[in-house]
Amino acid sequence: MQDIQEVQEWVATVPATEFETNGSNAVLVNGKQIAIYYFADTQEWYATDNECPHQKQQALSRGIIGSEGDEPKVACPFHKKSFSLKTGQCLSGEDYKVNTYPVKVEDGVVYLGI
Amino acid sequence: MSEKKKIIVVGNGMTGYKFCEKFIEKGLNNIYSITVFGEEPWAAYDRVHLTDYYTGTDVHDLKMAPRAWYEENGIELRTSYKITSINREAKQVINVHGDAFDYDALVLATGSSAFVPPIPGVDKKGVFVYRTIEDLDAIKAYIPQAKSAAVIGGGLLGLEAAKAVMDDGLKTSVVEFAPRLMPRQLDEAGGEMLKSELEKLDLDILLNKATKNICGNGKVTNMQFADDSTLDTDMVVISAGIRPRDELARESGLTVGERGGILVSDDMLTSDPNIYAIGECALAQGAIWGLVAPCYDMADVCAETLLGKEAAFTGADLSTKLKLIGIEVASFGDAFGVTEGAIPIVYHNIVSGIYKKIYVSADGQYLLGGILVGDAEDYNMLYQTYNSKIKLPKNPEGLIIKGTDGGFELSVLDLPDEAVICSCENVTKKSLIEAVDEFDFTQVSQLKKATKAGTGCGGCVPMLDDLLTAKLEASGKVVKKVICEHFDYTRQELFDLIKVGEIKSFSALLEKYGKGKGCEICKPLSASLLASIWNEHITEHANIQDTNDRFLANIQKGGTYSVVPRIPGGEITPDKLIVIGQVAKKYDLYTKITGGQRVDLFGARVDQLPDIWKELIDAGMESGHAYGKSLRTVKSCVGSAWCRYGQQDSVSFAIKVEERYKGLRSPHKLKGGVSGCIRECAEARGKDFGIIATDKGYNLLVCGNGGANPKHALLFATDVDEETCIKYLDRFLMYYIKTATPLTRTSKWLEQLDGGIEYLKEVVIEDSLGIAAQLEEDMQQTVNTFACEWKKVIESPELLKKFKPFANTEAVDDTIQFVPMREMKKPANWG
Numbered sequence: 053m054q055d056i057q058e059v060q061e062w063v064a065t066v067p068a069t070e071f072e073t074n075g076s077n078a079v080l081v082n083g084k085q086i087a088i089y090y091f092a093d094t095q096e097w098y099a100t101d102n103e104c105p106h107q108k109q110q111a112l113s114r115g116i117i118g119s120e121g122d123e124p125k126v127a128c129p130f131h132k133k134s135f136s137l138k139t140g141q142c143l144s145g146e147d148y149k150v151n152t153y154p155v156k157v158e159d160g161v162v163y164l165g166i
Numbered sequence: 167m168s169e170k171k172k173i174i175v176v177g178n179g180m181t182g183y184k185f186c187e188k189f190i191e192k193g194l195n196n197i198y199s200i201t202v203f204g205e206e207p208w209a210a211y212d213r214v215h216l217t218d219y220y221t222g223t224d225v226h227d228l229k230m231a232p233r234a235w236y237e238e239n240g241i242e243l244r245t246s247y248k249i250t251s252i253n254r255e256a257k258q259v260i261n262v263h264g265d266a267f268d269y270d271a272l273v274l275a276t277g278s279s280a281f282v283p284p285i286p287g288v289d290k291k292g293v294f295v296y297r298t299i300e301d302l303d304a305i306k307a308y309i310p311q312a313k314s315a316a317v318i319g320g321g322l323l324g325l326e327a328a329k330a331v332m333d334d335g336l337k338t339s340v341v342e343f344a345p346r347l348m349p350r351q352l353d354e355a356g357g358e359m360l361k362s363e364l365e366k367l368d369l370d371i372l373l374n375k376a377t378k379n380i381c382g383n384g385k386v387t388n389m390q391f392a393d394d395s396t397l398d399t400d401m402v403v404i405s406a407g408i409r410p411r412d413e414l415a416r417e418s419g420l421t422v423g424e425r426g427g428i429l430v431s432d433d434m435l436t437s438d439p440n441i442y443a444i445g446e447c448a449l450a451q452g453a454i455w456g457l458v459a460p461c462y463d464m465a466d467v468c469a470e471t472l473l474g475k476e477a478a479f480t481g482a483d484l485s486t487k488l489k490l491i492g493i494e495v496a497s498f499g500d501a502f503g504v505t506e507g508a509i510p511i512v513y514h515n516i517v518s519g520i521y522k523k524i525y526v527s528a529d530g531q532y533l534l535g536g537i538l539v540g541d542a543e544d545y546n547m548l549y550q551t552y553n554s555k556i557k558l559p560k561n562p563e564g565l566i567i568k569g570t571d572g573g574f575e576l577s578v579l580d581l582p583d584e585a586v587i588c589s590c591e592n593v594t595k596k597s598l599i600e601a602v603d604e605f606d607f608t609q610v611s612q613l614k615k616a617t618k619a620g621t622g623c624g625g626c627v628p629m630l631d632d633l634l635t636a637k638l639e640a641s642g643k644v645v646k647k648v649i650c651e652h653f654d655y656t657r658q659e660l661f662d663l664i665k666v667g668e669i670k671s672f673s674a675l676l677e678k679y680g681k682g683k684g685c686e687i688c689k690p691l692s693a694s695l696l697a698s699i700w701n702e703h704i705t706e707h708a709n710i711q712d713t714n715d716r717f718l719a720n721i722q723k724g725g726t727y728s729v730v731p732r733i734p735g736g737e738i739t740p741d742k743l744i745v746i747g748q749v750a751k752k753y754d755l756y757t758k759i760t761g762g763q764r765v766d767l768f769g770a771r772v773d774q775l776p777d778i779w780k781e782l783i784d785a786g787m788e789s790g791h792a793y794g795k796s797l798r799t800v801k802s803c804v805g806s807a808w809c810r811y812g813q814q815d816s817v818s819f820a821i822k823v824e825e826r827y828k829g830l831r832s833p834h835k836l837k838g839g840v841s842g843c844i845r846e847c848a849e850a851r852g853k854d855f856g857i858i859a860t861d862k863g864y865n866l867l868v869c870g871n872g873g874a875n876p877k878h879a880l881l882f883a884t885d886v887d888e889e890t891c892i893k894y895l896d897r898f899l900m901y902y903i904k905t906a907t908p909l910t911r912t913s914k915w916l917e918q919l920d921g922g923i924e925y926l927k928e929v930v931i932e933d934s935l936g937i938a939a940q941l942e943e944d945m946q947q948t949v950n951t952f953a954c955e956w957k958k959v960i961e962s963p964e965l966l967k968k969f970k971p972f973a974n975t976e977a978v979d980d981t982i983q984f985v986p987m988r989e990m991k992k993p994a995n996w997g
């Protein structure tokens with residue numbers, strides 16, 4: 053899992069079992085859409101804004117997750133631009149960036165650091 | 167730090183950018199700091215591929231490098247920043263507000279602008295040029311109010327612009343002053359051939375036309391020519407050549423050429439020892455160079471000179487290949503045979519629209535140059551033969567006429583080491599080979615990234631592919647198209663591995679045969695393989711599917727989805743039609759009759775999809791698989807049931823065929839058509855399989871395509887009955903599913919199949935491989951296990967959960983926005 057950045061607040065979402073395995077879901081936190089990614093095979097969790105910076109679509113939770121080299125990533129379903137789940141940096145050669153958030157699982161519940 | 171000298175670059179076009187790249191590459195950044203001023207709002211972009219932007223490529227995809235690249239390399243880039251004067255004494259450049267910036271060395275890379283001839287009326291609304299992103303935006307914005315367009319200029323760029331606006335649906339004319347098209351590259355016969363080919367595409371070509379007047383009250387309505395003829399047109403695109411932007415240089419007293427261009431010596435210095443000029447604004451070797459390769463060369467020379475090294479620009483070869491889709495045109499070397507004693511060899515085929523002419527030296531030893539129209543496949547090799555002065559065989563006609571005795575089969579590996587394969591980036595065969603050897607490259611993309619070859623105009627990419635393949639083959643390595651970085655296998659191999667190893671999930675496949683975490687390429691591909699091998703419900707693998715297959719609907723702008731119920735053969739009862747209408751009304755969906763004889767309902771939120779489908783399924787409908795790589799429609803005409811010409815009952819047969827193959831997962835989508843007679847109202851010849859009734863039965867045709875590269879289907883079997891037709895189709899489709907690479911339609915697959923249609927007939931009809939029974943059995947198995955995917959979803963609480971927009975609340979996505987359109991609606995614009 054990524055370094056725990058400075059977290060203002062840990063928001064409980066839902067039990068880990070509610071999440072797509074080796075996939076992603078969106079959650080709504082304080083009116084904002086956030087995408088949570090779950091690599092079940094390696095027990096890694098990541099989170100980013102759901103909005104793709106390319107055409108501002110609420111879409112990343114509907115993309116396919118995977119890796120490029122060692123970097124875990126998601127590819128937007130609209131135009132297949134990829135984003136690192138660790139840094140939020142676009143990996144398709146453009147200067148887009150999405151916000152990332154820390155995720156932790158406690159007592160089976162998934163928490164998001166906002 | 168602050169002791170570094172300052173370089174200022176004016177102009178952030180392709181050349182200005184290339185200079186920045188050389189600046190970093192050659193370590194000039196150790197001596198100089200650098201600031202770049204660009205007048206356009208964007209960081210440098212690939213102007214050569216500007217037409218891609220016109221046809222939909224994103225601005226970002228055209229960028230030479232992202233802004234972050236400039237930042238990381240310490241290059242200060244200021245865009246939307248026009249420099250308006252140079253104070254050579256103070257060594258400063260100044261902008262419109264009077265802000266001044268000091269330089270030690272100044273590099274002018276101001277490029278050129280479109281040349282607008284002084285014709286009365288060029289300032290009218292509806293007159294455009296074709297040079298920048300803004301120009302193209304302006305054209306795009308004007309198109310909806312235009313029905314016709316005229317392009318002034320029948321050269322390389324004019325034809326590119328004409329093709330673009332024509333593809334936008336305008337009746338387009340090209341107006342050329344000279345007596346032939348591309349007068350600088352083609353001879354009379356070549357120009358004539360190009361003209362007749364372009365006319366077949368519905369492009370109107372007017373030659374010998376000098377435009378006298380662009381008329382209209384405020385906006386363009388017609389043009390008048392010197393011969394007093396006129397042409398009605400709603401817009402005019404001027405592409406009559408370029409004018410170097412030398413205004414800064416001129417006003418500050420630098421020497422400029424009589425006909426424009428900043429005069430430079432071979433080391434790129436202008437008449438001021440601290441000022442350089444490179445690219446299209448420079449008058450180098452007595453000429454303005456309007457192609458990227460020489461411009462890049464100048465950027466390189468300029469960087470070398472600044473390093474204190476000896477370097478010189480000595481001119482360049484103006485060989486070109488036109489990027490027009492559909493018709494290939496190229497000219498290279500001494501294209502007009504002006505060399506003394508040059509011997510022409512011509513191949514001229516009016517029927518197939520091919521004209522090739524080459525010139526061979528008087529002693530028959532060397533290729534001097536040539537012209538290719540209609541078929542420029544051999545351009546790269548011919549160019550190399552000319553450029554590397556390769557000795558010709560006894561019968562040089564083999565160069566352009568295939569299959570002649572003494573045919574000349576030159577491989578890339580036969581070229582001399584110093585042969586320049588990529589002239590834009592000046593990459594030699596030697597450096598490509600070295601890169602392949604050093605890094606063990608297996609893919610062209612790796613080679614491009616490492617050497618930059620193929621990143622300019624892109625013309626040499628097929629050669630890079632050949633070189634890599636030849637190189638790998640020569641070193642005994644099997645050349646295969648692996649899927650992606652996660653699997654070292656081809657699709658075919660993965661198919662076998664899954665089947666033999668009884669692998670049932672992507673995780674298992676990855677663990678056993680792959681590495682990393684997978685990606686958007688190998689995941690959907692595996693999903694399609696798993697689905698076609700185990701014939702499972704597609705949602706079993708929802709997390710490795712593209713969004714369309716994950717939600718069993720097509721995603722649209724704004725993030726809503728579309729719903730397309732199956733309407734086999736296009737036949738529908740009034741009751742079902744009423745239900746479709748009611749559902750659309752209830753959920754406020756945009757409805758449209760599709761090109762595939764059915765109805766598409768657009769604008770459904772993901773959480774609404776199951777409810778909508780439930781209503782449709784309750785009324786007896788099924789998924790139309792509009793989202794899947796699977797059978798779409800079998801289009802039919804009304805046929806003998808009603809039509810006075812009908813020879814067979816095409817609707818009944820189309821329904822039968824569509825019912826049989828519905829839901830069949832395949833490498834790409836599949837479409838069929840059944841026509842009741844030779845008049846072909848179902849357009850079956852444009853489909854992956856087409857069935858056309860005869861008085862004795864049906865003719866079966868295969869591997870047609872509409873879409874991007876239309877192809878007529880080829881006759882496969884004649885006068886067969888329904889049963890035989892289905893038998894052949896079973897075998898044909900299964901064979902395609904098993905052997906095609908992903909996202910390859912049948913027409914392309916056939917092109918790649920050794921032996922072509924004749925071989926396919928042997929396999930399918932004569933069973934030359936002895937697999938026909940197996941193919942039929944596999945198909946029957948798939949047919950037997952068909953179930954409507956949407957029916958399964960609405961009956962399964964587990965699957966229904968996947969259509970919940972948020973994991974932690976029942977809320978719906980309220981960011982989706984629509985705007986009214988006619989009596990319905992459409993999604994609000996992007997971002």
Ligand code: SRM
Pocket residue numbers: 720721722728729730758759760761762763764765766792798799835837852853870871872873874875911
């Ligand atoms: C709805 C429809 C246009 C319409 O309003 O009529 C349509 C809409 C789309 N077509 Fe099409 N095509 C539609 C008929 C066609 C036809 C005409 C036909 O089938 O007779 C063609 C040319 C025939 C052919 O395929 O050979 C056609 C050639 C394409 C292609 C190019 C395929 C090719 O091989 O070149 C694509 C892109 C692709 O598949 O990769 C495409 C892709 C698309 C996509 C899926 C683009 C996308 O990924 O979003 C569009 C989805 C719309 C949506 O959200 O529902 N569509 N498309 C038509 C649906 C037919 C149906 O009932 O299923």
Ligand SMILES: Cc1cc2nc3c(=O)[nH]c(=O)nc-3n(C[C@H](O)[C@H](O)[C@H](O)COP(=O)(O)OP(=O)(O)OC[C@H]3O[C@@H](n4cnc5c(N)ncnc54)[C@H](O)[C@@H]3O)c2cc1C
Pocket residue numbers: 176177178179180181182183203204205206213214215216217247248249250275276277278279296297298323326411414444445446447455456457458459461489623
């Ligand atoms: C549609 C199209 C297709 C083409 N196709 C091909 C092809 O297939 N093959 C090929 O080899 N070539 C092709 N070309 C030509 C190629 O694009 C040019 O040779 C190349 O772009 C020249 O680069 P440049 O940097 O010298 O000039 P430009 O790309 O024109 O860049 C100059 C930049 O400087 C800026 N500038 C000018 N003055 C100032 C100022 N005072 N202050 C600040 N900024 C300033 C301009 O705004 C511009 O951004 C094509 C061109 C077009 C338009």
Ligand code: SF4
Pocket residue numbers: none
């Ligand atoms: S419906 Fe087809 S032709 Fe029309 S815009 Fe979409 S993909 Fe292009």
Ligand code: FES
Pocket residue numbers: 104105106107108109111128129130131132133
């Ligand atoms: S909207 Fe995400 S890639 Fe275009």
